[in-house]
Amino acid sequence: MSPARGFLAEKVENHDLVLLHVVSSPRPQVLRATIQRIYSAKRGIDQRYIGKEIEFVRSPGNWGDVALEVGERALVFISMVSDRFYEDTWRGHMIIEEIQGDLFAIYQHRELWLCEEVPEAIRACSQQDPKRPYATAILFGILEAYLIELIENSQQC
Template sequence: MSFLQEKVERNDLIRVAVTGAPAAQQFTAIVEEVYSARAFRAAAGSEIRFVGKPPHWGQRPLVVGQRALLFVSRISGRWYEDAWEGDLPIEEIDGSEYALHRVAHERVLAFDGLPDALWAGSRPHPTLPITTCFELAALERHLTGLIEGR
């Protein structure tokens, strides 16, 4: 199985900018990009409300002002972030945009399903010891390929 394939198969993928957190695990965000829309019907530029993943087992919740790739599904009329690491925050590092995956770099590099382009476009986070940074464009290409069945 390819890297993040299971998440792509179970969820829609969007890129968002978080604009509000009115209550615990409740978020509002502006949709920047829609990568897959099996259930997701909002367009880029629209605002959505979603329930964030539970903040347990070391998972860090999104914060207002943060951008992220977000795996979402619709349950009982509400949007829910995938419960286990359902977001990949976007951060600028050394002038380039990276998507952060909260797994140590050496563990990510050992994953059998990691494509060469992602392997080459990854690095450890400069300050977070258990976080791998993927070049955003490379990760977007990989995820789009999974969505399109390539």
């Protein structure tokens, strides 16, 4: 994370952001998903994909970056290269899960609330993910509002 650029700013600048539900994996490292919401459309995705299925090449996953799986709902940073969609290769998604009745986005970084580069609004609404010791759960509504603001600011530049 670069403090000068801001938390997730580089991802917002270089990728589209979508909310999707992974429905299948037709081939190794390829996922098929239904697009539920499009937050930004400048890197290949556009409004005609809402409610439709797309195929994309997922991040391969490795230590510190767990791959997205069938059945998961997630915010995904995605872009089109040579007529194919690709998930950002490092922490390119945040799974959306319910924890004790509230929706959370799972960010693959331990104790994110201790990182001073992360805005206070995000840190204040973050907690340890109860399932994953390597991840932080961030209240979905707060993170979503932050990402929308980042997208709006990046489009003004």
